[in-house]
Amino acid sequence: MSRVFVPLLLIAMVLFASAPLVVANTPVEQTMGLVQKIFYYHVPSAMLMFVSAFVCGIASAVYLFRRSPAADRVAAAAGELVVLFGLIVLVTGPLWARKAWGVWWEWDARLTSALLLWMIFLAYLLVRRFGGPGSEKLAGAMALFGMANVPFVYFSVNYWRTLHPKTSVVPTLAPGMRGAFWFCVAAFVILYVLLLTLRKRLEDRQATVEQLYLALED
Amino acid sequence: MKRTVLLLAILAMMPGAVLGAQQPAPPGGAQADFVPVNTLPPQADQLPAAPLVIGAYAFVWVALMAYVWLLWKRMTKVERELADLQRRVQQH
Secondary structure (H helix, E strand, O other), X not given: OHHHHHHHHHHHHHHHHHHHHHHHOOOOEOOOEHHHHHHHHHHHHXXXXXXXXXXXXXXXXXXXXXXXXXXXXXXXXXXXXXXXXHHHHHHHHHHHHHHHOOOOOOOOHHHHHHHHHHHHHHHHHHHHHHOOOOHHHHHHHHHHHHHHHHHXXXXXXXXXXXXXXXXXXXXXXXXXXXXXXXXXXXXXXXXXXXXXXXXXXXXXHHHHHHHHHHHHXX | OHHHHHHHHHHHHHXXXXXXXXXXXXXXXXXXXXXXXHHXXXXXXXXXOHHHHHHHHHHHHHHHHXXXXXXXXXXXXXXHHHHXXXXXXXXX
16 A cells, blocks of 8 residues: 555645646636636535545445444544545635625525535534444444535535536636646545545554553453 | 894804815815726726635645644554554563
8 A cells, every 4th residue: 555655645745736836827717807716726625525425424334234343444534534625615615705705605505505514524523532432323324414415515506596606617617727627636636545545544553552452451 | 233233244154164164175176177987097906816815725735734744643643552552462
């Protein structure tokens, strides 16, 4: 695993370091102007928040139905990344909205459902941290509910009246914007894989520590 | 009669005095010409976008770096604990 890890780390660093330069060369959007450039970091973060919620939900389902401790450790790692990428989405979004809409926050369907999704996974982490013995099962059930919330968040812009741009924005991007956007998505995906691997490794080590404590007690 | 005339004269002078106090003369005197709207300088942007864009990008970088640092710190602590426990198990 370490043979893949170091090259991936280097690629992620290069992509992340060059991303602002790539974004600076993209055309300025007609109605929103310069502030639209937040899109290149905001949307990949949102995509990975959704992906991570699915990883956490599926791993939790495997843990709940097959009693696999390894799946529970993957779920714990992915749950933490939902909160991290969700925080990025919830901070960069209002910075964009302040200029584009004239307000920091609007209680519309997309923003409210995204906040709820983030809070579900924050609660997931709190239950795991402070729930005591057996809290993994309750947390696993919460992750399933969190994963079920993702399609509602994603399609909310198409079904309810909202200020937020619709899901059709990404497939119809102008050629000058498309390359930079997928460049940033690649940088975020590689970083996500690295962080998930590291976080899972931490969970594995913690599980080994717990086993050794039990062995010492016996 | 004289008093009434004097009172009326004072009252007649008051509005002028009040208006004079409320409306100072414009600094450049009276407006000399009208400026067509298409010759005015362009309005400056009310809310500049650059600080918001820079703030967003900086936040992403700081959040990711802080998370990586926290992860590294937690990993170091667990590795140290693991090494200590392995040594104790071997002694046991």
